[in-house]
Amino acid sequence: MQNQPILQVKGVSKAFPGVQALSDVDFEVYPGEVVALLGENGAGKSTLMKILAGAYQKDSGQIYLNDQEIELTSPHHAQTMGISIIYQEFNLVPTQTVAANIFTGREPLYGGAGRILKMVNKQEMERAAQEMLDIVGAHVKPTDMIRSLPVAERQLVEIAKALSFDSRVIIMDEPTSALGDEETQNLFKIVRSLKDQGRAVIFITHRLKEVFEIADRIVVLRDGRLVGSVPAQDTSIDGLISMMVGRSLDQMYQKETAEIGDVVMRVQGLTRYGAVEDVSFELRRGEILGFAGLVGAGRTETARLLFGADALDGGEIWIDGQKVSIHSPEDAIRAGISFVPEDRGSQGLVLLLSVFKNEVLPTMSHFTRFGLLDGATLQQRAQEYVSRLNVRTPSLEQKVMFLSGGNQQKVVLAKWLMSNPKVLILDEPTRGIDVGAKSEIYALMSQLARNGIGIIMISSELPEILAMSDRVLVMCEGRVTGIIDRQEATQEAIMAYATRHASVQGTI
Numbered sequence: 001m002q003n004q005p006i007l008q009v010k011g012v013s014k015a016f017p018g019v020q021a022l023s024d025v026d027f028e029v030y031p032g033e034v035v036a037l038l039g040e041n042g043a044g045k046s047t048l049m050k051i052l053a054g055a056y057q058k059d060s061g062q063i064y065l066n067d068q069e070i071e072l073t074s075p076h077h078a079q080t081m082g083i084s085i086i087y088q089e090f091n092l093v094p095t096q097t098v099a100a101n102i103f104t105g106r107e108p109l110y111g112g113a114g115r116i117l118k119m120v121n122k123q124e125m126e127r128a129a130q131e132m133l134d135i136v137g138a139h140v141k142p143t144d145m146i147r148s149l150p151v152a153e154r155q156l157v158e159i160a161k162a163l164s165f166d167s168r169v170i171i172m173d174e175p176t177s178a179l180g181d182e183e184t185q186n187l188f189k190i191v192r193s194l195k196d197q198g199r200a201v202i203f204i205t206h207r208l209k210e211v212f213e214i215a216d217r218i219v220v221l222r223d224g225r226l227v228g229s230v231p232a233q234d235t236s237i238d239g240l241i242s243m244m245v246g247r248s249l250d251q252m253y254q255k256e257t258a259e260i261g262d263v264v265m266r267v268q269g270l271t272r273y274g275a276v277e278d279v280s281f282e283l284r285r286g287e288i289l290g291f292a293g294l295v296g297a298g299r300t301e302t303a304r305l306l307f308g309a310d311a312l313d314g315g316e317i318w319i320d321g322q323k324v325s326i327h328s329p330e331d332a333i334r335a336g337i338s339f340v341p342e343d344r345g346s347q348g349l350v351l352l353l354s355v356f357k358n359e360v361l362p363t364m365s366h367f368t369r370f371g372l373l374d375g376a377t378l379q380q381r382a383q384e385y386v387s388r389l390n391v392r393t394p395s396l397e398q399k400v401m402f403l404s405g406g407n408q409q410k411v412v413l414a415k416w417l418m419s420n421p422k423v424l425i426l427d428e429p430t431r432g433i434d435v436g437a438k439s440e441i442y443a444l445m446s447q448l449a450r451n452g453i454g455i456i457m458i459s460s461e462l463p464e465i466l467a468m469s470d471r472v473l474v475m476c477e478g479r480v481t482g483i484i485d486r487q488e489a490t491q492e493a494i495m496a497y498a499t500r501h502a503s504v505q506g507t508i
């Protein structure tokens with residue numbers, strides 16, 4: 001490592017209406033270094049990175065690139081200076097091809113620049129795109145549409161795009177939050193090779209374990225201020241938690257024993273061709289049923305079928321012993337099924353509406369008295385969940401689009417927790433959520449279970465599955481390959497079922 005930072009920030013501050021997002025922050029990164037940037041939801045991580053990427057303007061402070069003070073005026077400007085960012089919410093155009101996304105605004109033209117009639121040389125663009133895709137090992141074609149690609153591949157396209165600018169500093173905002181273990185390892189391989197090429201990588205994550213796998217140095221923000229910068233080998237997960245939260249968390253997983261009651265939901269032979277095949281299980285009151293499996297195993301697809309988001313090709317669903325027919329999310333909500341989707345940005349929230357309106361959308365009917373809305377009760381409940389989940393917002397009236405990524409997710413959770421369902425399906429409930437709020441969500445799940453709600457928790461984090469589930473249902477390639485009791489559930493048992501096809505073994 002050289003001892004001159006490639007990029008340095010001194011005394012940067014940034015305010016939004018009602019929020020001081022950053023106060024007097026110093027930060028630097030060296031060539032060939034991987035820095036993990038940590039902090040609770042709303043701590044200011046994305047804001048700091050957006051300033052470095054030219055997307056936001058700082059209110060005060062200085063930025064130096066190779067010891068030269070610079071003003072970054074736009075994302076394009078930052079990119080040409082060699083700073084690229086891969087956003088928490090991706091920044092690709094879904095309806096365009098991979099190649100068009102990589103070279104947007106820089107398309108190679110026939111006959112070179114200066115021609116009056118500018119025609120994009122598609123062949124050249126696709127060749128150049130392929131070159132970048134090969135470097136990151138993406139198994140996609142330059143002509144593929146972005147919208148047809150899974151998250152992991154989209155991310156590789158973003159990295160390919162950063163490399164096409166020959167970026168010296170590459171910022172990744174929660175790149176692993178939507179990835180499974182294998183995809184994460186693949187991403188780390190790429191990060192290490194970027195590092196070996198002398199590039200600097202800044203990496204934001206809420207998964208503390210992976211910090212130690214990939215980072216050389218860890219920088220922690222709290223409430224918009226720098227708390228500290230430490231070499232990764234000089235700290236531990238507990239050390240990081242107390243830096244982030246300002247206290248230590250004695251118990252992360254707050255699993256309590258709830259009384260397991262009658263069957264609240266029975267599912268028989270659920271099928272959607274090409275996605276889910278013959279899925280059957282029972283869920284009891286007070287039970288947390290973990291759904292484990294690799295990315296793409298059919299867990300989210302199953303949830304979408306139960307919620308009426310996709311049409312069934314076969315199968316039956318009973319709630320409280322009554323067969324229900326679910327053709328839409330409205331049917332599902334009426335039957336008492338709530339679903340907190342994994343892709344909360346696009347499916348769970350109305351970004352232009354306030355925190356309050358988002359929270360109460362599905363709940364309205366519960367609070368209507370004599371046809372009038374009991375506004376005060378509603379406000380009180382909405383505020384209660386905002387406080388419990390520690391949603392950082394200046395008020396209930398703030399538009400959700402102005403909240404940090406993790407705080408948006410908490411609002412979606414709040415909205416469904418308020419709706420008092422019989423069956424609550426949570427898809428990756430703690431993705432992108434900081435450690436403090438995570439343990440609060442586990443506590444809430446325990447409380448809901450104690451109140452007799454049946455909970456399905458889809459999760460790719462095995463420690464979370466093991467700690468919180470009463471039983472674990474494992475899927476592989478659209479089928480249920482095993483249902484394991486809490487006592488028998490181990491990481492090895494789950495992985496064995498997750499990588500094996502149902503037809504190979506006959507235990508269920």
Ligand SMILES: Nc1ncnc2c1ncn2[C@@H]1O[C@H](COP(=O)(O)OP(=O)(O)OP(=O)(O)O)[C@@H](O)[C@H]1O
Nearest residue numbers: 016021041042043044045046047402403404405406
């Ligand atoms: N465009 C904006 N308008 C108003 N407030 C904003 C805007 N962007 C961010 N904020 C606020 O600034 C604070 C810092 O947000 P930021 O997105 O940087 O947090 P973060 O550390 O990235 O959190 P997370 O882990 O949840 O992604 C938050 O209180 C957020 O609501």
Ligand SMILES: [Mg+2]
Nearest residue numbers: 046088404405
């Ligand atoms: Mg963020």
